[in-house]
Amino acid sequence: MARQTLKMFYPISIKNIRRLKAGDLIEYSGQVLLADEKTIDKYRMYERLEGTPFLNLSRELILFCLPVEGTVFSESMKIEPDELEYLFMSGITATIGLNVEEEEITAIYRRFSRVNLSLCDRTALYPLDVSESVPEEVECGMSISLKDVLLYVDVSSQGTKFGSDADAGL
Secondary structure, eight states: OOOEEEEESSSHHHHHHHHHHHOOOEEEEEEEEETTTTTTHHHHHHHHSSSSSSSOOTTTTTEEOEEEETTTEEEOOOOOOOHHHHHHHOOOOESBBBOOOSHHHHHHHHHOOOOEEEEOOOOOEEOOTTOOOOOOOOTTEEEEEEEEEEEEEEEOTTTTTTTTTTTOOO
């Protein structure tokens, strides 16, 4: 049976995130924050040194990526459990492009009722505004606007991974 594609726009509410099931297709338009393996450490360091968050991350989606030749290349990245907890406690609604394999990471998605999304049909993304240049390095607070990007729910807010036995209803 074919799954229906859900249209979602920035900002996505936690209520809508919690309704998503593993494998749901989403056509997303809106802003995403950019992150790489160093970004989360920089957010945490700023908050520790200044006593206040660098940026309000509430209701944001965060895309783990690498800038490559004027595009944003989504590369499946791994994250430490304490870094993921920090993002969710800071208000991040969903992650995009994380490689979620360990049960410990899946349990964090379940505990915070958040989801991990993955790109369906491509790995390179271009900003909606063609005059918007993509930097050579991802920095804290950087974001791009996307239009009609097809994503699927890789890990649901119940901690179900797409393609797992639990997803198949077994």
